[in-house]
Amino acid sequence: xxxxxxxxxxxxxxxxxxxxxxxxxxxxxxxxxxxxxxxxxxxxxxxxxxxxxxxxxxxxxxxxxxxxxxxxxxxxxxxxxxxxxxxxxxxxxxxxxxxxxxxxxxxxxxxxxxxxxxxxxxxxxxxxxxxxxxxxxxxxxxxxxxxxxxxxxxxxxxxxxxxxxxxxxxxxxxxxxxxxxxxxxxxxxxxxxxxxxxxxxxxxxxxxxxxxxxxxxxxxxxxxxxxxxxxxxxxxxxxxxxxxxxxxxxxxxxxxxxxxxxxxxxxxxxxxxxxxxxxxxxxxxxxxxxxxxxxxxxxxxxxxxxxxxxxxxxxxxxxxxxxxxxxxxxxx
Amino acid sequence: xxxxxxxxxxxxxxxxxxxxxxxxxxxxxxxxxxxxxxxxxxxxxxxxxxxxxxxxxxxxxxxxxxxxxxxxxxxxxxxxxxxxxxxxxxxxxxxxxxxxxxxxxxxxxxxxxxxxxxxxxxxxxxxxxxxxxxxxxxxxxxxxxxxxxxxxxxxxxxxxxxxxxxxxxxxxxxxxxxxxxxxxxxxxxxxxxxxxxxxxxxxxxxxxxxxxxxxxxxxxxxxxxxxxxxxxxxxxxxxxxxxxxxxxxxxxxxxxxxxxxxxxxxxxxxxxxxxxxxxxxxxxxxxxxxxxxxxxxxxxxxxxxxxxxxxxxxxxxxxxxxxxxxxxxxxx
DNA sequence: CTGAAAGCGCTAACAC
DNA sequence: GTGTTAGCGCTTTCAG
Numbered sequence: 001x002x003x004x005x006x007x008x009x010x011x012x013x014x015x016x017x018x019x020x021x022x023x024x025x026x027x028x029x030x031x032x033x034x035x036x037x038x039x040x041x042x043x044x045x046x047x048x049x050x051x052x053x054x055x056x057x058x059x060x061x062x063x064x065x066x067x068x069x070x071x072x073x074x075x076x077x078x079x080x081x082x083x084x085x086x087x088x089x090x091x092x093x094x095x096x097x098x099x100x101x102x103x104x105x106x107x108x109x110x111x112x113x114x115x116x117x118x119x120x121x122x123x124x125x126x127x128x129x130x131x132x133x134x135x136x137x138x139x140x141x142x143x144x145x146x147x148x149x150x151x152x153x154x155x156x157x158x159x160x161x162x163x164x165x166x167x168x169x170x171x172x173x174x175x176x177x178x179x180x181x182x183x184x185x186x187x188x189x190x191x192x193x194x195x196x197x198x199x200x201x202x203x204x205x206x207x208x209x210x211x212x213x214x215x216x217x218x219x220x221x222x223x224x225x226x227x228x229x230x231x232x233x234x235x236x237x238x239x240x241x242x243x244x245x246x247x248x249x250x251x252x253x254x255x256x257x258x259x260x261x262x263x264x265x266x267x268x269x270x271x272x273x274x275x276x277x278x279x280x281x282x283x284x285x286x287x288x289x290x291x292x293x294x295x296x297x298x299x300x301x302x303x304x305x306x307x308x309x310x311x312x313x314x315x316x317x318x319x320x321x322x323x324x325x326x327x328x329x330x331x332x
Numbered sequence: 333x334x335x336x337x338x339x340x341x342x343x344x345x346x347x348x349x350x351x352x353x354x355x356x357x358x359x360x361x362x363x364x365x366x367x368x369x370x371x372x373x374x375x376x377x378x379x380x381x382x383x384x385x386x387x388x389x390x391x392x393x394x395x396x397x398x399x400x401x402x403x404x405x406x407x408x409x410x411x412x413x414x415x416x417x418x419x420x421x422x423x424x425x426x427x428x429x430x431x432x433x434x435x436x437x438x439x440x441x442x443x444x445x446x447x448x449x450x451x452x453x454x455x456x457x458x459x460x461x462x463x464x465x466x467x468x469x470x471x472x473x474x475x476x477x478x479x480x481x482x483x484x485x486x487x488x489x490x491x492x493x494x495x496x497x498x499x500x501x502x503x504x505x506x507x508x509x510x511x512x513x514x515x516x517x518x519x520x521x522x523x524x525x526x527x528x529x530x531x532x533x534x535x536x537x538x539x540x541x542x543x544x545x546x547x548x549x550x551x552x553x554x555x556x557x558x559x560x561x562x563x564x565x566x567x568x569x570x571x572x573x574x575x576x577x578x579x580x581x582x583x584x585x586x587x588x589x590x591x592x593x594x595x596x597x598x599x600x601x602x603x604x605x606x607x608x609x610x611x612x613x614x615x616x617x618x619x620x621x622x623x624x625x626x627x628x629x630x631x632x633x634x635x636x637x638x639x640x641x642x643x644x645x646x647x648x649x650x651x652x653x654x655x656x657x658x659x660x661x662x663x664x
Numbered sequence: 665c666t667g668a669a670a671g672c673g674c675t676a677a678c679a680c
Numbered sequence: 681g682t683g684t685t686a687g688c689g690c691t692t693t694c695a696g
Contacts, residue, residue, distance in 0.1 A: 001689060011667050016691065024665055041464035046444040047379040047390065048689035052672045058379065060445075069410035071403070078401035081427060090424055090441060095413060109422060112378040113392075132373035252609060273605025277584060333673060343683045348675060356681055380673035384688045 001044075007036035019044050050114070056137075061300065062110035062118040063093040064103060066144075071271065072245075072289060073121070076143065079293030080119065087301060089116070098187070100124030111138060117300045119143055125186075127152075139303035143296045145188040146313060153303070154313045155296040159189050159269075162285040162318035163196025164203065166241050166267040169283070169320060171204035174330050175239040175265060177212065179230060181223060181251055182243035184216030193243040193269055212237050223250035224257070231258060238330035239265035245272045252278065265328040269318075276323060283326025285318050292316050333376075339368035351376045382446070388469075393632065394442035394450040395425040396435060398476075403603065404577075404621060405453070408475065411625030412451065419633060421448070430519070432456030443470060449632045451475055457518075459484075471635035475628045477520040478645060485635070486645045487628040491521050491601075494617040494650035495528025496535065498573050498599040501615070501652060503536035506662050507571040507597060509544065511562060513555060513583055514575035516548030525575035525601055544569050555582035556589070563590060570662035571597035577604045584610065597660040601650075608655060615658025617650050624648045 005015045010029060017025050018033045036042075050058045063080055065073035077093055084091050092115060094106040103123045107130070110118060117139040120127075127150035130140060140147075142154035170178050180197050183190035194215065201208050212230070217223045227250075230236060240255075242248035248268030255261040261280065268275075268284045275282040295314060337347045342361060349357050350365045368374075382390045395412055397405035409425055416423050424447060426438045435455045439462070442450060449471040452459075459482035462472060472479075474486035502510050512529050515522035526547065533540050544562070549555045559582075562568060572587075574580035580600030587593040593612065600607075600616045607614040627646060 012690080013667060013692095014665090017666090020691090026665065029666090041467070043440065043443050043465075043468070045446060045689055047446055048383055048672095049691070050672095051380055051383065051674090051689080052691040054692080056672080067410065068400075068413065069403075069406045071401075071406075074401045074403075074406035074409075077406075077425075078399065078427065081400065081425075090426070090445065092422055092424055093409075093413075094422070095410065108375065111375050113422065114377060114379055133375075135373070136375070249606070249609075256609070274581070274610065277581075277588070277610055278606065279611050344673095345675080345683060346681090349682085352675090358681065361682090377673055380688090381675070382688095383673080383690090384675040386676075388688080 001042065003040050004033065004036045004042050007040065008032040056114070057116050057304075058114045059087075059089045060113065060115045061089055061091050061304075062106075062113075062115040063091055064096055064106055064110075064118065064120045064122075065093060066121055066123070067095045067097060068093050069095075071273070072144075072287075075289045076121075076293045079290055080297050083294065083297035083301065096121070096123040098123045104129060107133075111136075117141065117304050119296060119300060120147075121145060122147065122188075124148075125188075126150075139300060141296050141300040141303075143292060151311050153296075153299040153311055155292050155299070155316060156313075157189075157287045157292065157316050158318050159192035160196035160199065162269060162287075162320075163193045163241070163243060164200035165318075165320055166269065166285050166326075167197055167200025167204060167206075169322075169326055170239045170241065170265055170267060171200075171206065173239075173265060173327060175237075176206050177209070177235070177237040177330075178206065178239045178241055179212040179214070179237040180241055180243070181214045181226070181247050183247070190215070190243065197241060197243070209235070211235060217247065217250075220246060220250035220253070223247055224254040227251055227254035228258065231260065237264070239267075239328075241267050241269075243269040245270040248272050248282070248284075252282065261325075263328065263331050265326055265330070267326040275321075278325075280325045280328070281323035283323045284321050286321055287318050288316050333374065335372050336365065336368045336374050339372065340364040388446070389448050389636075390446045391419075391421045392445065392447045393421055393423050393636075394438075394445075394447040395423055396428055396438055396442075396450065396452045396454075397425060398453055398455070399427045399429060400425050401427075403605070404476075404619075407621045408453075408625045411622055412629050415626070415629035415633065428453070428455040430455045436461060439465075443468075449473065449636050451628060451632060452479075453477060454479065454520075456480075457520075471632060473628050473632040473635075475624060483643050485628075485631040485643055487624050487631070487648060488645075489521075489619045489624065489648050490650050491524035492528035492531065494601060494619075494652075495525045495573070495575060496532035497650075497652055498601065498617050498658075499529055499532025499536060499538075501654075501658055502571045502573065502597055502599060503532075503538065505571075505597060505659060507569075508538050509541070509567070509569040509662075510538065510571045510573055511544040511546070511569040512573055512575070513546045513558070513579050515579070522547070522575065529573060529575070541567065543567060549579065549582075552578060552582035552585070555579055556586040559583055559586035560590065563592070569596070571599075571660075573599050573601075575601040577602040580604050580614070580616075584614065593657075595660065595663055597658055597662070599658040607653075610657075612657045612660070613655035615655045616653045618653055619650050620648050 119141045121144040127147040140152040146154040185191040242251045451473045453476040459479040472484040478486040517523040574583045
C-alpha cells in the first residue's frame with residue numbers, strides 16, 4: 001500500500017480512501033492510484049483493515065452445523081451464504097457431529113478469528129460458556145435447537161406439532177398400532193418429536209405400547225434390525241412414524257426387504273431424498289429449511305447492524321406432504 | 333492482552349508466549365497469565381497475530397464450489413473440513429453457480445481475507461487472472477475441472493472413460509439405439525462426458541444418431557419434456573445414458589410418468605440420492621468424491637507447507653455400480 | 665480535498 | 681527465562 005502511494009505520488013490515506021470508495025477523492029488522483037495498484041498488483045488486506053476500523057467488524061459470520069455435508073445443514077448454509085453475500089459478508093462453517101466438545105472448540109476457533117456473528121445448531125446442552133463472548137460484542141443466534149442457560153435469538157421448527165399431525169394422519173386412516181422410531185431423546189429435536197408422538201397418541205385415544213417405541217440408533221443397520229425384529233414378534237404394528245430422515249430411510253429399506261412397503265403405513269419427519277420417486281412415494285412432515293435460514297439470518301444481521309431489541313424464540317411451521325406411504329390402511 | 337499482562341504482572345511478550353505454547357515459560361507465571369486471561373475473559377486475536385507472524389499465514393483455506401448445498405459440493409466441503417481441522421485450519425466456502433464473474437469476485441474476496449490456499453471447482457474458462465496471486469504467495473488447487481491458461485495442481489474424475497464404460501455396458505446388453513442426455517458442452521465435465529459417449533459408441537460400432545443427443549437444459553422440466561417428446565417421435569431409443577445427476581433424476585421421473593421405467597435401460601453419471609431404493613434401482617457411473625477431496629486437500633496442504641515440486645494433474649477413477657436399470661434388455 | 669501522526673493487537677528480533 | 685522495541689497493513693483523528 002505504501003508502494004502504491006509512492007508510485008501514484010500521494011499518501012497512504014488517499015489510497016485507503018480510494019479503495020474504500022470514499023467520495024471525497026479527486027477523479028484524476030483516484031485513477032492514478034488504481035493504475036498504480038494494478039501495476040504493483042496490490043490487493044487490500046481486509047483483516048488488517050478491520051483491526052483498526054471503527055467497529056472492528058470482520059464482515060464474517062460463523063455457522064456451526066450438525067454436518068455440513070448433510071442436506072439439512074448444507075441447505076441452511078446456502079441460505080446464509082446468499083444472505084451474507086448481499087451484505088458483503090462471508091461465512092465460515094463447521095460441523096459439530098453431535099459433539100459438545102467440538103462445539104466449544106469451534107466456537108473459540110471462530111471467535112479467535114473475530115467473527116461478527118455466530119449461528120449455532122447446538123450439540124451441547126449448556127451454553128452458559130458463551131456469556132463472556134456476548135460482552136465482547138459477538139452476536140449469537142440458534143437454529144434448529146434452542147440455547148440452554150443462555151439467551152439468544154432462536155429459530156426452530158414445530159417439532160411437536162408436526163409429530164402430532166403425523167399421528168393424527170395415521171390414526172385417521174384407522175391405525176391403532178403405530179410404532180415410533182427416532183433418535184435418542186437427549187437430542188432436543190428428537191425429544192420434542194417423541195413428546196409430540198405421545199401427545200398425538202393421547203389425542204387419538206390410542207394407548208401407547210412401549211414395545212413399539214425405538215429410540216437411539218448407532219447406525220442404519222441397527223434401525224433395520226429393529227424393524228425386522230419387531231415384525232417377527234407377536235405384536236407387529238400396522239403403521240410406523242419415523243421422526244428423523246436417516247431413520248426413515250432405514251425403515252424404508254427394512255420394509256422393502258420384507259416386502260411390506262405397500263402394506264405398512266409410514267410417515268417420516270424431515271425431507272428424504274427422492275421421496276416422490278419411491279414406490280410407494282413417502283408421506284412426510286417437512287421442515288421449511290429456507291424459511292428457517294432466512295429468518296435466522298435476518299435476526300442475526302439485525303443484531304450485527306446494531307439492533308438491540310428483546311431476544312426472540314421463533315417457530316417455523318412444518319407441513320404434511322401426502323404422497324402415498326402414509327395413506328395405506330391397516331391390514332390384518 | 334495488555335491488561336492481561338498487567339494483571340499477571342508480566343509483559344506482553346510473555347502473554348504471547350503462553351498462548352502460543354512456547355515451552356520457555358515458567359510454570360508458575362504461565363498459570364498466573366492463564367488465570368488473568370480467564371478473569372478478563374481474554375481471547376487471542378488470530379487475525380491480528382497473523383499480521384505480524386513470520387510467514388503471515390492465516391490458517392484459512394478457501395473453497396470455491398459449484399453450489400455448497402448440492403451433495404457433490406458439500407461432500408467435498410466436508411472432506412476438506414476434516415483435513416483442515418487436523419492442521420488447525422478453517423475453511424471458507426462459497427458457491428459459484430456456473431458464473432465466471434462470481435468466481436472472480438469470490439477469489440478476490442477470499443484473497444482480501446488472505447487465505448493461505450484456495451481450491452476452485454471453476455465456473456470460468458480462463459484463469460490467467462490468478463497469476464499475480466501466485467506471486468503473492470497464495471497456493472491454488474483445482475478440483476472437478478482443470479484450470480485453463482494457468483498452472484496449478486488439479487484433481488478430476490475419469491469423465492470420458494466413465495462415459496465409455498456406460499455405453500459399453502448398455503451395448504453389451506444388446507442396445508444399439510442409445511440416447512444421450514447431458515449438460516451444455518461449455519461445461520468441461522459435460523463436454524468430456526459427451527466425448528466419452530461418442531468414443532464409446534464408436535468402439536461399440538454403433539452409428540451415432542444426433543436426434544438422440546440432448547444437451548443443455550434450463551430446468552428438470554425441460555429434461556422431462558425432451559424425454560417425452562423423444563418417445564413420441566418415430567425413432568425412440570431402447571436405452572438412455574444421462575451424464576449428470578439432476579438430468580438423471582429428471583429422466584427417471586419422465587420414464588415413470590410414461591410407465592416405461594422397467595422397459596428402457598438407463599445408466600446415469602454421478603451419484604443420485606436413494607438410487608438403490610428406486611424400482612428399478614439405478615445403475616450408475618460414480619465418482620469417488622472422498623478420494624478426490626482427500627487427494628486435492630493433500631496437494632494443497634503440501635504446497636502450503638512449502639512443497640515446491642512440479643504441478644500435477646491427477647485423475648481419480650470412476651466406478652460402474654450395477655443395480656438394475658442399466659441391465660434391461662431392448663424390447664421392440 | 666489531502667496528509668501526518670498515532671495506534672488497532674499482536675509477534676520478530678534482540679537484548680538482558 | 682523474560683522484557684523492550686519496532687512494525688505488520690491498515691484506518692482513525694485531526695490539522696491543513
